[in-house]
Amino acid sequence: MTTRRNFLKKAGAAGAAGAATVAAPAVHAQSKTKIKWRLQTYAGPALAEHVIKPSIDSFNKVANGEMEIELYFADQLVPTGELFRAMQRGTIDAVQSDDDSIAAPVDISVFGGYFPFATRYSLDVPALFHQWGLNEIWAEAYGEIEGVTWLSAGAWDPCHFNTVNPIRSLEDLKGLRVFTFPTAGRFLSRFGVVPVTLPWEDIEVAVQTGELDGIAWSGITEDYTVGWADVTNYFLTNNISGAWCGSYFANSGKWDALPAHLQELFRLCMDSSHYYRQYWYWGGEAKLRVDGTKLELTSIPDEEWATVEAEAVKFWDEIAAETPRTAKVVGILRAYNAAMAEAGRPYRYT
Numbered sequence: 001m002t003t004r005r006n007f008l009k010k011a012g013a014a015g016a017a018g019a020a021t022v023a024a025p026a027v028h029a030q031s032k033t034k035i036k037w038r039l040q041t042y043a044g045p046a047l048a049e050h051v052i053k054p055s056i057d058s059f060n061k062v063a064n065g066e067m068e069i070e071l072y073f074a075d076q077l078v079p080t081g082e083l084f085r086a087m088q089r090g091t092i093d094a095v096q097s098d099d100d101s102i103a104a105p106v107d108i109s110v111f112g113g114y115f116p117f118a119t120r121y122s123l124d125v126p127a128l129f130h131q132w133g134l135n136e137i138w139a140e141a142y143g144e145i146e147g148v149t150w151l152s153a154g155a156w157d158p159c160h161f162n163t164v165n166p167i168r169s170l171e172d173l174k175g176l177r178v179f180t181f182p183t184a185g186r187f188l189s190r191f192g193v194v195p196v197t198l199p200w201e202d203i204e205v206a207v208q209t210g211e212l213d214g215i216a217w218s219g220i221t222e223d224y225t226v227g228w229a230d231v232t233n234y235f236l237t238n239n240i241s242g243a244w245c246g247s248y249f250a251n252s253g254k255w256d257a258l259p260a261h262l263q264e265l266f267r268l269c270m271d272s273s274h275y276y277r278q279y280w281y282w283g284g285e286a287k288l289r290v291d292g293t294k295l296e297l298t299s300i301p302d303e304e305w306a307t308v309e310a311e312a313v314k315f316w317d318e319i320a321a322e323t324p325r326t327a328k329v330v331g332i333l334r335a336y337n338a339a340m341a342e343a344g345r346p347y348r349y350t
Helices: 004-020 028-032 045-051 053-062 080-089 107-111 124-131 134-143 182-191 200-209 220-226 252-257 260-291 302-320 324-343
Strands: 035-041 067-072 094-097 148-155 160-163 177-180 194-196 214-218 234-236 245-251 296-298
Touching: 045 053, 045 220, 045 260, 053 067, 053 260, 080 094, 080 148, 080 245, 107 134, 107 324, 124 134, 124 148, 124 324, 134 148, 134 324, 148 252, 148 260, 160 220, 177 182, 182 194, 182 214, 182 302, 200 214, 214 220, 220 260, 245 252, 302 324
Parallel strands: 035 067, 035 094, 177 194, 177 214, 234 296
Antiparallel strands: 094 245, 148 245, 160 214, 160 234
């Protein structure tokens, strides 16, 4: 296992060596050297087995020795909050995460992760990006940032609470210390939730020691997959978002240097990853609610939860007021959700 300290030492040494040989003549034999990338995901090892590892394994197999991607897990080389800058500097080559968690310096980063009530189902995310214009907006935003290329966005699971004690009313949210995403925490704090930021691998122990009262970071599939269902007791069926929005990013120099066929292979593997998650989460969320034995389901009554949805409308207005581009995204989200509601079943039931 590569440690962060050894990794940084090696990266520093490599940088120094590179600086000393900038003026050296090109050696033609180097063109045959295997290309190596370091890619770090936001996910811990158990979750990465599903959300990214199958696609990276496929890439390495099909690349047939021309290129190898080394996959690293949450905080393994770089803390998640520093991933963007590390990729920009070239310390790592690529990232899988939401824009929000890696502190991407773009105005649309608030829409990565869980933007409250933006989506109802996981298919909403690819529809918004491919058919409603978000692809172009994300490409524009990251095109203004030096050194990082945004590649593709996809959907993950919905955002629910899983907690030590039951949540059956909004009153139960007050003072609740939860691990969650930056923008989700910003919104939930309006209801008395106390967002807590910790390394991903520390969450399970933090719940056991009482540092955390629960987690608002995933759906029930992840709760069972990563072990959180073993340290919490209840799962709230109400959610603040129907799908997490995450992306793939790469250091621009490394991406531009790839031969066209390897770029295309990486795009295909990203699509494979997006597809895998669609059915893994969709099936898992239903099956574990019905057959899971570790978490008791609770709900906040619809009439009470409606106040949370109403507050989201105000939150959207605040975000729209930040920049013309955030206003454009909010406008698309409003139009999309209105179209889904008008279309009716199966797109929207209420």
